[in-house]
Amino acid sequence: MRSRVILGAALLALAGALILAPSLAAGPGDPIVAARQASMKEMAAAARAIAEMFDGKRAYEPAAFKAAADTLSARVAALTGEFPRGTLGAPSAAKPEIDQARQEFEALARHIGRLADALAIKAQNAPPGITADMRMTGPPMDGGSLLGKRPGAAEADPADMPAEHLLHLILQDCASCHAKFRRKVE
Numbered sequence: 001m002r003s004r005v006i007l008g009a010a011l012l013a014l015a016g017a018l019i020l021a022p023s024l025a026a027g028p029g030d031p032i033v034a035a036r037q038a039s040m041k042e043m044a045a046a047a048r049a050i051a052e053m054f055d056g057k058r059a060y061e062p063a064a065f066k067a068a069a070d071t072l073s074a075r076v077a078a079l080t081g082e083f084p085r086g087t088l089g090a091p092s093a094a095k096p097e098i099d100q101a102r103q104e105f106e107a108l109a110r111h112i113g114r115l116a117d118a119l120a121i122k123a124q125n126a127p128p129g130i131t132a133d134m135r136m137t138g139p140p141m142d143g144g145s146l147l148g149k150r151p152g153a154a155e156a157d158p159a160d161m162p163a164e165h166l167l168h169l170i171l172q173d174c175a176s177c178h179a180k181f182r183r184k185v186e
Contacts, residue, residue, distance in 0.1 A: 018152035029183035036082040046071040073116040118158035119166040136165040
């Protein structure tokens with residue numbers, strides 16, 4: 001139950017931020033910001049689809065699971081390139097702090113990418129139904145709660161994690177990135 005509440009909160013935060021994004025749409029001369037916002041919407045829709053399958057709010061379909069996981073992996077792979085210098089700050093919600101902490105931003109994007117790639121690999125051989133080995137069970141595998149890692153916790157190999165846990169970690173990283181690098185839209 002706790003993981004569903006946390007997952008729901010993360011999805012709402014991600015979806016809420018993305019729903020407001022059109023009001024920040026750049027003028028006709030800023031296609032980078034528009035493309036970045038479109039990518040974020042695609043990632044949010046893919047993550048929501050997978051979360052709803054694991055939550056039982058959407059029928060699990062292996063092909064849909066694979067398509068959503070592939071979308072996450074592909075969109076995250078292009079993520080850092082969608083935040084070039086000079087495209088941060090208004091009218092975008094991307095904070096200029098991205099440039100000041102570029103290494104941290106890119107490290108977080110690479111981590112999300114490793115998780116999304118592992119999820120896409122797992123989805124390649126998705127069984128006809130959600131199996132126990134796809135589910136997140138027991139204590140968190142990253143050395144902390146779903147709300148954050150303990151400093152210095154050993155990083156588990158994403159290939160060894162259940163698909164549901166990979167999704168939770170992706171959402172956790174997205175929430176962390178938005179908290180630090182995305183300004184709130186009023």
